[in-house]
Amino acid sequence: MADTHTLRTSDGTLYYEVRGEGPVLVLAGAPMGAGEFAPVADLLARDRTVVTHDPRGVSRSPLDDPEQDSTPELRADDVVALLDALGAESADVLGSSGGAVTALALAERYPNRVRTVVAHEPPLLELLPDAAEQRTATEDIVETYHREGVPAAWAKFMGNAGFPVEEGEDTGAAAEPSEQLLADSAHFFAHQLLATTLYMPRIDTLRSGPARIVVGVGADSGPLTTARSSAALADLLGTAPVTFPGGHGGFTDDPEGFAAVLRTVLGSWASPE
Numbered sequence: 359m360a361d362t363h364t365l366r367t368s369d370g371t372l373y374y375e376v377r378g379e380g381p382v383l384v385l386a387g388a389p390m391g392a393g394e395f396a397p398v399a400d401l402l403a404r405d406r407t408v409v410t411h412d413p414r415g416v417s418r419s420p421l422d423d424p425e426q427d428s429t430p431e432l433r434a435d436d437v438v439a440l441l442d443a444l445g446a447e448s449a450d451v452l453g454s455s456g457g458a459v460t461a462l463a464l465a466e467r468y469p470n471r472v473r474t475v476v477a478h479e480p481p482l483l484e485l486l487p488d489a490a491e492q493r494t495a496t497e498d499i500v501e502t503y504h505r506e507g508v509p510a511a512w513a514k515f516m517g518n519a520g521f522p523v524e525e526g527e528d529t530g531a532a533a534e535p536s537e538q539l540l541a542d543s544a545h546f547f548a549h550q551l552l553a554t555t556l557y558m559p560r561i562d563t564l565r566s567g568p569a570r571i572v573v574g575v576g577a578d579s580g581p582l583t584t585a586r587s588s589a590a591l592a593d594l595l596g597t598a599p600v601t602f603p604g605g606h607g608g609f610t611d612d613p614e615g616f617a618a619v620l621r622t623v624l625g626s627w628a629s630p631e
Contacts, residue, residue, distance in 0.1 A: 360392075360399070360410075364418075365443050367436065369426065373418035374411035374440055378403025382449035383624070384437060385609075388413045388428070388456030388554065389546040397613040402620065409440060409449070413457070415545045417538060428550040430456075430463035430557045437461075438468050447471070450624055454478040455584065455606065456554040462571070466560055469567040474624055477591065478574035479584035479606055481519075483555045485594070486586055492518075496555050503547035508540055511547045520582040521606075561594045571595055572623055578605040 360375035375392045377399055383406045385395045391412035399408045412419040414436055415428050437460065441449055450473050453461030458480035465475045483492040495518045503511035516523055535543070564571050573592040579585040584606055592599040602619050604611030 360396070363443075365439060367439055369423065370414055370421035371419060372411055372414065372436055372440065374409060375399070376444070377408045377410075378406050380406045382407045382409060382441070382444065382446040384409045384440070384449050384451045386411070386413070386433075386437060386451060386453040386457035386460050388433060388460055389416050389542060389550060390455065390457065390607075391417045391419075391542075393417075394607070394610055398609040398617050398620075401613055401617040407444070407446075409444065411436075411440060413460070415549060416542050424545075426549065427553050428545070429553040430459045431467060433457075433460040434464040434467050437464050438471055441471060448473050450474045450476075452476045452478060452620060453480070454609065455481060456550065458574075459554050459557050459559075462559045462564065463557065465567060465569045465571060466563050469563075469569055472569040474570045474572060476572045476574050476600075476620065476623055477588075478602060478608070479576060479579060479582070479588050480573075480591060481555050481584050482557060482559065482587045482591055483583065484558050485590040486583070492583070493556070496552060500547055500552060503544070508535070508543045508547070512543065515547075515551075518583070520585075522581070559591070565595060571597070573597065573599045574602050574619075574623075575599045576605040576608045576611075577601050577603055578608075578611075582606055 360377045362375050365372045392410035395410045399410050402408050415421045448471050451461045458477035461475045461477055465472045499511055499514045502514050573588050575585050575588040588599055602608045603615035609616040
């Protein structure tokens, strides 16, 4: 059972959940919120203090200015605010998708607050050989949202990301999406997608910093753009990616298998005192 909390920040409110006891582990998504991490968080909370949250502007974490963009840097600031609220000097962080970009920004901006960062399939499209084409495609997705709305934008997003879509299939998140889901999708396309995919990690800073950076990729993510960007990041860092079960959302596909691999990764290294 998770303890639920809200934290007032300088520009909004963060909703977060805390489970278990032990070393702090933050599970971060973007645009995914706390709910999607619940099954794997329950498993990891057996010997960890596991923190999940709704990222800024999403679901239960409203911003004072709804038109404010959600950048990786601002989301990293939010994670530090959560650590401060918990009285935690440092934490391990598993970031998935846009949350992996958040985690990398956290390691760059606050290197002493992070022990291990596991960046699971970060959509760092600027690292790809076809970065210009990817940038154009992402800009077109955002323009499609403004012109045609959420379902059309999701259709283009899923296709460009490499997810298999059957002809005639509804690529929206649900056949009859809730108002909250529509609002979260609107925020994603209007204020989060570009800022996340255009982020360029400072590789030298990550390689020389005190935190260990591990790149994760799903066993079933071969066709996805994020599998390519994960491989590119690992290559720049001079490391081999760690394979997790499932695909881009492996922690929902196979929570037990995902938790087992994450435990192995975190248990294989201890930060220096």
